[in-house]
Amino acid sequence: MDAQPPEREPRLSRAAAHRLSLYLRCVSTWPATGGKVSSSRIAAAVGVSDAQVRRDLAALGHLGQRGIGYEAEGLATAIRSALGINRTWRAVLVGVGNLARALLRYQGFRAQGFEVVGLFDSDISKVGQTVEGLIVESATHLGERSAELGAELGILTLPGEVAQSAADVLATARIRGILNFAPVVLRLPSRVRLVTVDLAIQLEQLAFLVQHGDTDVAGRPADDD
């Protein structure tokens, strides 16, 4: 683990950040009754304890009122700020297959402030095609174009055998984080953050849970404290 720049926000664990994402999902999709949501309602929906929800939200400096709850809009804003999604993140997507198309059509990305600004593929027959309003560019220009487009994130939806070389190119451009769907363990410089969504591993985890009887709401440990 290398030295990190000073933080402006109080330190959150990854598990806490994940819970905040789930709370945000609830708060922003529920019709708020009079603009208020209760910690117990969030707790029941996410599958953690009421105390956990209150602790997590108190850590954001957000205190609900007993019997009244939290003001929904303010709470959503505070969570977005804590997670770093109170801004737009520009992303390039590499590998324009079915998964890429599914992601591009997925409304949730733009709603949460993620904007795909470039599509790249090494298949020459795909280059020049328009997909969801963007023209597919040649993967040969991935590095220079990512920088030109001001992309900070890269999304890899390509086969495992070519994922590392695409990741290397993105790492030498100005990319700060990679969301990797290729079923490989990528090696990256420590300044580039990585989240891997390995779909076979998700299924393996489900098989493990079914076999062993553990329970989980969102594919992650229920809490960290």
Added chain:
Amino acid sequence: MDAQPPEREPRLSRAAAHRLSLYLRCVSTWPATGGKVSSSRIAAAVGVSDAQVRRDLAALGHLGQRGIGYEAEGLATAIRSALGINRTWRAVLVGVGNLARALLRYQGFRAQGFEVVGLFDSDISKVGQTVEGLIVESATHLGERSAELGAELGILTLPGEVAQSAADVLATARIRGILNFAPVVLRLPSRVRLVTVDLAIQLEQLAFLVQHGDTDVAGRPADDD
């Protein structure tokens, strides 16, 4: 948390199970030199400590030999057994869009013992179509057909607003676990296990990591001990 049947395997944490999945990915994709892999090579690839790898593998009763390492094939077998993937899992898939097609073409699923045995959609124009060798059936028959097909797992690749009702149908059939890609928090009876892959939340986690400078190899906490 309800009472669970007695376990045959030693108890693994979710984080340990996830690390084992990553080790398995390495062991089964590397060309094994003389059939041996070292804990340090696995550790470097996955991004955990050598000691962690040795501890995790020792918990499976698998002890490498200093300077020689682990016998690759035996190690893969032991990990598969611990995770519960030393068998075939039959799954039904609900919602036949781009994401479903991407999953069906994804070679990793079948290689790890997951077999999609039925496709369902509520869109009448898709019913009867052949997709990756399977005929799309009407979602109206989801419950009875899942039971007939002997499916134990369900994969939900449908819009958020209809995911809960499909999950309810699967829960009343013999489904034991659900892999949910819909961006909603599902409510299920505790006997049905749930892994949610919420793609917007994965991107939120990446933004959080980029913003806050934490590092992670595979979208989960690095260790739990």
